[in-house]
Every structure is written in structure tokens, then in C-alpha cells.
Amino acid sequence: MSTKNDILSNIRSHSGKTYAMPVIEPDAIRYTDTAARFMEVLKSVGGSAIELQEGEDINARIMSLYPEARSIASNLPEIRIATINPDEIATPHLLNGTALAVVRGEIGVAENGCVWIPQNVKEKAVCFIAEYLLILLDKNNIVSNMHEAYAKIGFNDYGFGVFISGPSKTADIEQALVIGAHGAKGVVVFLTA
Amino acid sequence: MSTQHAKAAERFIRNKAQEEWHNETLRLVREKRDRQALLLPCWEQLRQLASQIKMHTITHLDKYIEQFANQAEANGAIVHWAKDAREHNDIIYAILGEHQVKKLVKSKSMLTEECHLNPYLISRGIEVVESDLGERILQLMDKPPSHIVMPAIHIKRQEVGKLFEEKLHTEKGNSDPGYLTHAARLHLRNEFLTAGAALTGANFGVAATGDVVVCTNEGNADMGTSFAKLHIVSMGIEKVTPHYQALSVFVRLLARSATGQPATTYTSHYRKPRKGCQMHIVLVDNGRSDILGDADHIQTLKCIRCAACMNTCPVYRRSGGYAYTYFIPGPIGINLGMLKSPGEYYDNVSACSLCYSCNNVCPAKIDLADQIYKWRQQLYSLGKADRTKKLLSGGLRYIFTRPALYGAALRLAPIINKTPRFLIYNNLNAWGKGRELPAFAKESFTRMQEKGKIT
Numbered sequence: 001m002s003t004k005n006d007i008l009s010n011i012r013s014h015s016g017k018t019y020a021m022p023v024i025e026p027d028a029i030r031y032t033d034t035a036a037r038f039m040e041v042l043k044s045v046g047g048s049a050i051e052l053q054e055g056e057d058i059n060a061r062i063m064s065l066y067p068e069a070r071s072i073a074s075n076l077p078e079i080r081i082a083t084i085n086p087d088e089i090a091t092p093h094l095l096n097g098t099a100l101a102v103v104r105g106e107i108g109v110a111e112n113g114c115v116w117i118p119q120n121v122k123e124k125a126v127c128f129i130a131e132y133l134l135i136l137l138d139k140n141n142i143v144s145n146m147h148e149a150y151a152k153i154g155f156n157d158y159g160f161g162v163f164i165s166g167p168s169k170t171a172d173i174e175q176a177l178v179i180g181a182h183g184a185k186g187v188v189v190f191l192t193a
Numbered sequence: 194m195s196t197q198h199a200k201a202a203e204r205f206i207r208n209k210a211q212e213e214w215h216n217e218t219l220r221l222v223r224e225k226r227d228r229q230a231l232l233l234p235c236w237e238q239l240r241q242l243a244s245q246i247k248m249h250t251i252t253h254l255d256k257y258i259e260q261f262a263n264q265a266e267a268n269g270a271i272v273h274w275a276k277d278a279r280e281h282n283d284i285i286y287a288i289l290g291e292h293q294v295k296k297l298v299k300s301k302s303m304l305t306e307e308c309h310l311n312p313y314l315i316s317r318g319i320e321v322v323e324s325d326l327g328e329r330i331l332q333l334m335d336k337p338p339s340h341i342v343m344p345a346i347h348i349k350r351q352e353v354g355k356l357f358e359e360k361l362h363t364e365k366g367n368s369d370p371g372y373l374t375h376a377a378r379l380h381l382r383n384e385f386l387t388a389g390a391a392l393t394g395a396n397f398g399v400a401a402t403g404d405v406v407v408c409t410n411e412g413n414a415d416m417g418t419s420f421a422k423l424h425i426v427s428m429g430i431e432k433v434t435p436h437y438q439a440l441s442v443f444v445r446l447l448a449r450s451a452t453g454q455p456a457t458t459y460t461s462h463y464r465k466p467r468k469g470c471q472m473h474i475v476l477v478d479n480g481r482s483d484i485l486g487d488a489d490h491i492q493t494l495k496c497i498r499c500a501a502c503m504n505t506c507p508v509y510r511r512s513g514g515y516a517y518t519y520f521i522p523g524p525i526g527i528n529l530g531m532l533k534s535p536g537e538y539y540d541n542v543s544a545c546s547l548c549y550s551c552n553n554v555c556p557a558k559i560d561l562a563d564q565i566y567k568w569r570q571q572l573y574s575l576g577k578a579d580r581t582k583k584l585l586s587g588g589l590r591y592i593f594t595r596p597a598l599y600g601a602a603l604r605l606a607p608i609i610n611k612t613p614r615f616l617i618y619n620n621l622n623a624w625g626k627g628r629e630l631p632a633f634a635k636e637s638f639t640r641m642q643e644k645g646k647i648t
């Protein structure tokens with residue numbers, strides 16, 4: 001407690017001139033077709049987006065995309081082909097070795113290919129540990145830029161959320177870009193109407 | 194007379210191919226940053242806003258840091274306050290001890306470098322595992338980072354190949370980055386799954402919500418915190434930002450400025466501990482509140498650690514991070530080192546040609562070069578100035594304190610290469626010794642900027 005007070009009083013004793021908070025209203029870029037821009041940018045960062053047709057069978061589409069995937073983690077009721085429910089496992093460690101995770105995203109961001117995923121499963125590990133990540137996103141929830149996104153994002157009681165823009169990557173060895181550092185080696189976003 | 198920086202730079206440039214590669218690679222990163230900036234018509238507005246928001250925040254720091262702490266506590270995090278590096282390390286060691294943690298997995302944190310946390314913990318028997326690939330490579334080599342965003346930028350793939358052969362038993366002679374990264378993925382996955390605690394830095398702390406925001410490309414912060422029951426956040430008090438509206442400005446600038454990406458792969462918001470787990474946030478001062486009282490250098494507290502100033506710096510690119518005696522290199526490091534201990538780090542102030550490129554790329558519009566110039570003036574009172582530096586700052590002072598003349602000199606530079614040669618590329622600037630005089634750009638930087646070619 002005393003350290004806290006020491007720090008706060010040191011801040012106060014060194015404070016001089018103060019500055020006002022500016023009005024934060026930049027002329028931020030807005031796209032007329034946010035979905036098209038989102039798909040383009042996501043591709044440029046190593047991911048991809050697929051528009052699902054109305055009435056299309058999600059499970060069949062997943063199986064055709066990932067024919068090899070034996071272990072599929074998801075708590076979404078519509079993902080009938082899931083083999084692990086991350087809500088029902090005793091420890092997140094049991095997700096190690098998962099081939100594919102399917103999660104729901106809430107907001108897409110056209111300017112940078114980000115999808116906001118508020119934690120909506122018991123183990124957030126599911127978003128990071130699977131070899132491949134599939135995100136379901138309502139096409140109508142794609143905004144132009146981060147200002148709009150931050151005005152909209154929400155959390156569940158889990159108290160964690162993440163913007164994900166494409167697959168995990170690194171360029172730490174001689175700046176050579178390698179996809180699949182620690183997280184997903186591939187990210188696909190299914191855009192639903 | 195040569196400074197420490199000049200001597201180290203001389204060693205670096207002796208390996209001509211490596212120096213060329215380093216210079217070129219970072220120049221390309223700078224170019225990627227420019228391309229992203231040009232894509233956003235509001236780029237300059239964002240920089241201006243970032244600067245203003247930071248000035249507002251740091252001049253109301255008591256209010257915002259307390260609000261952040263209260264909010265984080267209301268979310269269920271445990272907040273600690275550390276006056277200096279020693280307190281920071283003691284607090285973390287005590288938390289680990291309380292939970293009988295033997296192994297700590299870390300994501301990148303410059304603050305823990307600043308506090309020398311790793312050696313402190315290791316000497317007390319804690320196994321510390323860096324999980325950012327570049328940091329892990331350097332840790333296995335027992336070397337410090339040479340760049341704040343690309344820590345292993347100075348290491349060649351063959352060296353990593355050899356290192357992994359020995360430590361991770363990879364194939365002999367295989368130095369393919371994809372192969373080596375995959376080997377590291379497998380090795381570190383095991384560490385994530387077995388560590389007792391995960392430590393992350395904080396790119397931002399949001400006062401209104403208590404969120405700790407961490408940006409990575411690899412996903413290592415998220416992997417660590419997804420498994421260990423204990424999450425420790427090491428956060429400098431200047432990292433606080435008032436609310437999401439302000440945060441959105443910084444998030445838009447950070448990755449674009451750092452690596453020329455539109456966003457980092459992961460922008461993670463840690464608000465509450467995982468169910469049944471604990472989240473500790475250590476708020477660290479370590480000299481920051483003193484800087485608030487220093488009108489000449491207060492702007493260093495606006496830094497979001499993007500490294501754009503290093504990538505653009507001709508001296509950094511040609512001399513490498515190890516040429517600087519402070520652990521943060523480049524323009525921001527020169528200033529932070531001087532603020533930490535001028536007597537120890539004054540050598541670095543010579544590592545600047547006052548080209549002002551850093552000022553022009555910094556997303557928070559920090560007056561980096563102006564500050565370096567001021568330090569040079571103060572070297573006299575520190576008793577550290579030698580004749581070289583006296584001449585150097587004298588000559589540059591004449592021109593830099595006369596904006597019209599400065600503009601004219603640069604505009605004329607393509608025609609009369611000799612004037613700037615005398616002022617910039619002569620023996621006065623020790624790091625420039627033995628170099629070819631670089632051809633001046635056909636158009637000056639300021640000109641190109643006026644025409645909108647550079648932002």
C-alpha cells in the first residue's frame with residue numbers, strides 16, 4: 001500500500017503542465033463493401049475467408065476443407081462433427097493435439113482482417129492450440145476500422161477476448177516469414193449471412 | 194576520440210555482408226511501414242492524436258493509473274506496485290514462491306529486461322523460459338536482444354541451425370527457417386504445457402475497463418496464459434491508456450509502425466483471471482515518475498515501443514543493437530539510457546546523425562532527435578564532451594536551430610554534396626568513419642513529405 005502511495009505522490013510532485021484530452025474523431029477509412037475488403041486483407045495476412053451459401057451445410061463444408069482432421073474441438077451446437085467439447089474437459093492440456101478448432105467470432109474488421117472473439121468456451125486455449133482455426137462470423141458484423149470495432153466489442157463473464165488477424169506467424173529467423181509459430185497454422189473465416 | 198558506440202559499430206561493420214544485410218532488411222521494414230501508412234489517409238491525424246492522448250494521459254497519470262488498478266482489482270486481478278526493479282523482482286519471486294512455481298514461461302517484455310528479472314529468478318532456482326522465438330534463440334545463446342521488436346535480427350540462420358542442433362537435436366546442417374521454427378514450436382509447446390506460471394508484458398492497460406492488452410504475432414502470450422494457473426503481468430505505469438477510444442488509435446498505429454502489418458495476429462485483452470486461476474499485475478515505476486518532471490524529456494513517456502525509430506535510423510541500421518551500451522538501442526534507447534544514468538550511457542548520444550527521420554516516423558511524435566541534441570549540449574556540464582563532440586554539436590547546432598537554413602541545406606544537398614558532407618559525414622561522426630558518402634536522395638525528406646510521398 002505504501003509503495004502505491006509513494007508512486008502516486010511522486011507522480012504528483014513531478015507533475016507540471018497538463019494537457020487536455022483531444023477529441024478522438026479521425027477521418028478513419030470507411031469501406032462501402034466491408035466484407036470484400038475484409039476478405040482481401042485477411043488473405044494478405046495469410047488467412048482466408050469463405051462466404052457460405054444460404055442453407056449450406058457447415059459440417060459438410062468443414063469436412064471437405066479438412067478431410068484429414070480427426071480431432072475437432074468446438075462447443076458450438078451446430079458443429080455436429082466436433083470430437084471434443086472444450087467446455088467439458090478437466091484441463092486445457094487435453095486440447096493438445098487438436099487438429100481443428102471451431103469458434104464463433106463476433107465482429108470482423110475490414111481494415112486489418114481482425115475478428116473479435118470474446119472467450120465463449122471454458123478453455124480459451126482452444127483458440128490457440130489447434131493446428132487450424134475456423135471462425136464463424138456473421139457477414140453483417142464486419143465494421144470498417146478499429147474505432148468502430150472498439151465501440152462495439154463485448155465480453156462474456158470469462159473476461160477474455162482477442163482480435164485474431166490470420167494465422168500465427170514469426171519472422172524471427174532472418175526475417176523469413178514462417179506461418180505457424182505457436183498458434184494456428186491456418187485461419188479460415190466462414191462468413192455467414 | 195572514439196566512443197563505446199563507435200568502437201562497437203566498427204566491429205559490427207567489419208563484417209561487410211552482415212552489415213549490408215542488416216541495413217537492407219531494416220530499411221525494407223521501414224518501407225513496409227510506409228506502405229501501410231500511405232494506405233490510411235488519416236495517418237498523420239492518428240499520429241497527432243496519439244501524441245495528444247499520451248500527453249494528456251501522462252500528465253494525469255496519477256488519476257489513470259489508480260483508475261486502472263481499481264478496475265483491475267474489481268475484475269479479480271491482484272495489483273502490486275513496484276517502485277524500482279528490485280521491488281518488481283522481489284514481488285514476482287514472492288508470487289512464484291507462494292505458488293511453488295518451479296518454471297516460468299515468458300512472452301516478450303522489455304520491462305523485465307530493464308529490471309534484469311531473468312538472472313534474478315534463475316539465481317534463485319526458478320527455471321525461466323522465453324517463448325518468443327527470437328527471445329528463445331537468444332536465451333539459448335545467452336545473448337541479449339539487439340532490437341526491441343525483432344530481438345534476434347542480428348543472428349544468421351546458420352547460427353540458429355547449429356544452436357538447435359545442439360539444444361533441440363534438430364537435423365545436422367538444416368538451417369531452413371520453416372524447419373527450425375517448427376522445431377521451436379514443438380519444444381516450446383511442451384514448455385507451455387508444463388510451466389507453473391506465465392508472465393507477459395503489457396502493451397496497454399485500459400483505465401476504464403482494467404484490461405491488459407498484449408499484442409503478439411506468434412501467439413506465445415496466449416499459449417502461456419491458457420495453461421498455467423498463474424498469470425503475472427509486468428507493466429510500466431506509462432502503459433496506461435484511458436479508454437477504448439484512445440486504445441483504438443494506438444492499436445491502429447502499433448503494428449503498422451512496427452513491422453508494416455495492418456495488425457498483429459493477436460491483440461489479446463486480459464480482463465479477468467481464468468476460472469480457478471490468478472492474475473497478478475505488477476505496476477512498475479522504476480524512474481518513470483521522475484521523468485514527468487523533466488520538461489525536455491517527458492515525451493519519452495509517450496513511447497509505445499514499436500521500434501520504428503530504430504528501423505529508420507541510419508546509424509542503428511549500420512551499427513546494430515549491440516553497438517549501444519543501453520539495452521534499448523536506437524533513438525529512443527539513446528534517450529532512455531541518458532534518463533536512466535547519463536554517466537553510464539552518455540556514449541550513445543554520438544550515435545545519431547540528427548537526420549530527424551525518427552521524429553518523422555514515430556507514431557507518438559516523440560521529439561527524439563531534438564532530445565538527443567539537447568543531451569549533446571549537456572555533455573559539457575557532465576564533463577563528458579571531448580573536442581570532437583564540441584565541434585559536432587557546434588556545427589549542427591548552427592544549422593538545426595535555423596529551420597530555414599536546415600531546409601535549404603537539405604534541398605541543396607543533391608547539388609552541393611560537400612556541405613552536408615562536412616556537417617554530417619566527416620570524422621566528427623565517429624560511427625561514419627571509413628564509409629562511402631551515401632548519395633543524397635534526389636529529393637529531400639522534407640520535400641517528399643510536403644508532396645505526400647512520405648508521411
Ligand code: SF4
Nearest residue numbers: 496497499500502555
Ligand atoms: S520512440 Fe516512437 S518510434 Fe521509437 S519505439 Fe517509441 S513509439 Fe516507436
